[in-house]
Amino acid sequence: MTANPLARRTRRSPLARREARWGYLFLSPWILGFLAFTLLPMIATLAFTFTNITLSQDEPLQFVGADNYRRLLGDPQMWRSLGVTMRFAILWLPTTIVAPFALALLLNARSLHGSRVFRILFFLPYVVPFVAGVFLWQSMLSNAGWVNAALGFIGISDTPDWLFDRDWIYPALVIIGIWGIGAGVVINMAGLQGIPGELYDAAQIDGAGWWGQLRHVTIPFMTPIIFYSLVLGVVEVMQYFLVPLVLKSGTGEPGGATLFYNLYLYKNFFTFQNMSYGATLAWFLFVITLAVTLVLFRTSRHWVYYAGER
Amino acid sequence: MVARDALTDGAAARPWRHTAVRFGRPFLVTLVAGVLALAFLSPFLRSAMISLSTREQLGQANAPVWPADPAVFEYQGVAYDIYRVPVDGELRDLALFQPGRTSSIFIDPADPATPISWDGSWRALERSWSFTPTWSNYSDVWRLLDYPRVMFNTIALATIGTIGTVISCTLVAYGFARFRFPGRNALFTLLIATIFLPAAVTLIPTYTVFVKIGWVGSWLPILVPAFFANAYDVFLLRQYLLTIPPDLDEAAAIDGAGPFRILWSVILPQAWPAIVTVGIFSFVYTWNDYFGPLIYLSTRPDLQPISVALAHFNGLYSSNPALIQAGTLMTLVLPVIMFIIFQRFFMRGIALTGTGVEK
Numbered sequence: 001m002t003a004n005p006l007a008r009r010t011r012r013s014p015l016a017r018r019e020a021r022w023g024y025l026f027l028s029p030w031i032l033g034f035l036a037f038t039l040l041p042m043i044a045t046l047a048f049t050f051t052n053i054t055l056s057q058d059e060p061l062q063f064v065g066a067d068n069y070r071r072l073l074g075d076p077q078m079w080r081s082l083g084v085t086m087r088f089a090i091l092w093l094p095t096t097i098v099a100p101f102a103l104a105l106l107l108n109a110r111s112l113h114g115s116r117v118f119r120i121l122f123f124l125p126y127v128v129p130f131v132a133g134v135f136l137w138q139s140m141l142s143n144a145g146w147v148n149a150a151l152g153f154i155g156i157s158d159t160p161d162w163l164f165d166r167d168w169i170y171p172a173l174v175i176i177g178i179w180g181i182g183a184g185v186v187i188n189m190a191g192l193q194g195i196p197g198e199l200y201d202a203a204q205i206d207g208a209g210w211w212g213q214l215r216h217v218t219i220p221f222m223t224p225i226i227f228y229s230l231v232l233g234v235v236e237v238m239q240y241f242l243v244p245l246v247l248k249s250g251t252g253e254p255g256g257a258t259l260f261y262n263l264y265l266y267k268n269f270f271t272f273q274n275m276s277y278g279a280t281l282a283w284f285l286f287v288i289t290l291a292v293t294l295v296l297f298r299t300s301r302h303w304v305y306y307a308g309e310r
Numbered sequence: 311m312v313a314r315d316a317l318t319d320g321a322a323a324r325p326w327r328h329t330a331v332r333f334g335r336p337f338l339v340t341l342v343a344g345v346l347a348l349a350f351l352s353p354f355l356r357s358a359m360i361s362l363s364t365r366e367q368l369g370q371a372n373a374p375v376w377p378a379d380p381a382v383f384e385y386q387g388v389a390y391d392i393y394r395v396p397v398d399g400e401l402r403d404l405a406l407f408q409p410g411r412t413s414s415i416f417i418d419p420a421d422p423a424t425p426i427s428w429d430g431s432w433r434a435l436e437r438s439w440s441f442t443p444t445w446s447n448y449s450d451v452w453r454l455l456d457y458p459r460v461m462f463n464t465i466a467l468a469t470i471g472t473i474g475t476v477i478s479c480t481l482v483a484y485g486f487a488r489f490r491f492p493g494r495n496a497l498f499t500l501l502i503a504t505i506f507l508p509a510a511v512t513l514i515p516t517y518t519v520f521v522k523i524g525w526v527g528s529w530l531p532i533l534v535p536a537f538f539a540n541a542y543d544v545f546l547l548r549q550y551l552l553t554i555p556p557d558l559d560e561a562a563a564i565d566g567a568g569p570f571r572i573l574w575s576v577i578l579p580q581a582w583p584a585i586v587t588v589g590i591f592s593f594v595y596t597w598n599d600y601f602g603p604l605i606y607l608s609t610r611p612d613l614q615p616i617s618v619a620l621a622h623f624n625g626l627y628s629s630n631p632a633l634i635q636a637g638t639l640m641t642l643v644l645p646v647i648m649f650i651i652f653q654r655f656f657m658r659g660i661a662l663t664g665t666g667v668e669k
Contacts, residue, residue, distance in 0.1 A: 029537065055521060235506050
């Protein structure tokens with residue numbers, strides 16, 4: 001461009017305003033959607049928690065102060081359900097980090113033949129509708145299923161009753177969950193392939209073996225992906241309930257072991273149509289999730305390494 | 311980008327030290343991956359086997375994993391059970407003609423005229439099984455599940471949802487990628503933040519409003535939000551648009567083309583891989599969605615897509631695993647075929663969102 005800077009500045013303002021108008025115009029579907037389906041409902045959820053709103057509204061709608069919160073904190077089922085979610089999270093979160101990472105390491109190995117085919121095979125279950133996946137695994141994990149048959153084959157005769165035992169149900173849910181790690185594997189593989197090759201050469205010259213390279217090159221470079229998986233994993237595990245809902249028809253069997261927090265929430269607003277208490281449960285869930293996420297972000301600067309950052 | 315091998319300690323880089331393991335390691339690593347893949351995919355195989363069985367076959371003791379009936383041989387109007395009999399060091403399928411405690415008489419179905427005497431207890435012998443698949447389970451599910459109607463609902467929902475997602479997300483991504491305006495970065499951060507927002511915190515008022523305005527029991531609560539863009543797909547498209555050099559659209563702008571014209575004739579022809587990716591993601595996502603249809607269509611079985619219909623079907627026919635598994639396979643077959651055709655787009659899209667959002 002030949003225009004002198006002064007002339008440009010004077011011409012820029014109306015042009016920039018025009019550009020901004022177009023920008024907002026193109027963003028408008030999302031802005032409207034955000035207002036209608038995210039921001040307003042969030043505010044409404046908070047407002048609901050201070051009322052006695054139900055779907056049928058048998059009692060007159062009124063402001064009830066902190067009643068819902070008092071009920072929440074004194075609700076033994078809420079605490080039990082939160083405990084169920086926590087028990088599962090303790091098993092699931094390490095799995096959702098380690099399993100895709102380990103599988104990506106394996107599929108990225110130079111000595112592996114047919115890496116592309118394997119990647120497709122491991123990704124495949126990710127596209128299976130989860131309801132169908134639950135029924136496939138319901139059959140696999142039954143007493144006559146192949147999981148117990150495989151255990152019997154390697155000499156374990158005292159096989160667990162995966163789906164009907166209060167303790168074994170959690171590993172069973174983890175197994176069902178592992179089936180869907182395909183996306184995590186692809187993300188981890190992309191991350192592994194982004195690690196500069198010179199670093200491995202340098203590590204080798206320094207005498208680092210397989211473990212040394214993993215510990216000092218691979219893992220530090222993968223921390224952003226580990227962090228991302230962890231944050232997303234926390235958000236997801238706190239809301240986990242669809243698999244138990246389908247697997248156990250929402251009964252919470254065996255013995256309340258699958259009455260996850262979000263399942264309890266779902267029952268309150270959908271089955272009992274108690275919107276105000278459901279909203280209180282939802283808001284509490286949001287606060288817990290937000291707190292955990294913020295703590296994770298706080299700690300991230302101590303252990304997450306961004307290659308481009310200086 | 312250099313694909314690095316993190317699993318080996320660089321055997322190939324130091325061939326003088328590792329010649330011995332150079333041939334063993336690829337085999338071992340591939341074997342481990344193969345066994346894992348087999349375990350990973352075994353649910354499909356088991357489901358297929360069950361879906362071809364009858365209820366009686368599934369209840370048989372010591373039956374093989376495939377749909378099988380005990381083999382019998384009919385000879386002169388009488389059915390004789392076939393056993394696997396060791397004769398002269400080889401196992402032969404022979405029909406038990408005359409059982410005895412210590413010695414029995416068998417006949418060879420290929421040559422029934424000459425009986426064979428065999429010493430030993432026939433009760434210790436294994437039955438011989440014949441492969442007898444029951445294909446009618448699939449036609450039963452077709453009828454009982456009202457498969458054509460359920461499929462119509464699923465495909466219609468997925469198609470309309472996909473159209474809405476692709477159009478809205480392309481517009482929004484174009485806005486983020488190509489225009490400068492105050493608050494752009496803040497809005498983009500806000501968009502990404504919605505990924506981390508638990509759905510429950512917006513669900514209850516939304517559901518309540520949908521009930522009040524009479525949308526529950528229709529497709530509207532599922533389809534309308536699709537037309538207002540979502541964070542994942544906008545992010546993916548924006549990342550892709552940023553990789554397209556702006557020279558061409560600047561040239562088009564100088565020629566007097568407006569923003570819509572530029573989007574249509576300059577951006578879209580270049581961005582189609584990302585748009586196809588978003589399209590398939592959104593199609594499979596809507597196909598697989600369970601919760602939305604569950605809460606919004608629970609009173610209208612005639613409008614339900616396959617995920618909800620299958621769960622309902624499972625409740626009705628839980629005593630007949632063959633029907634359940636046939637229905638399950640009929641539910642997943644289309645997304646799986648779509649994935650196999652478009653797997654390249656899936657992989658690239660996932661890798662792009664996953665390694666991008668984290669930063």
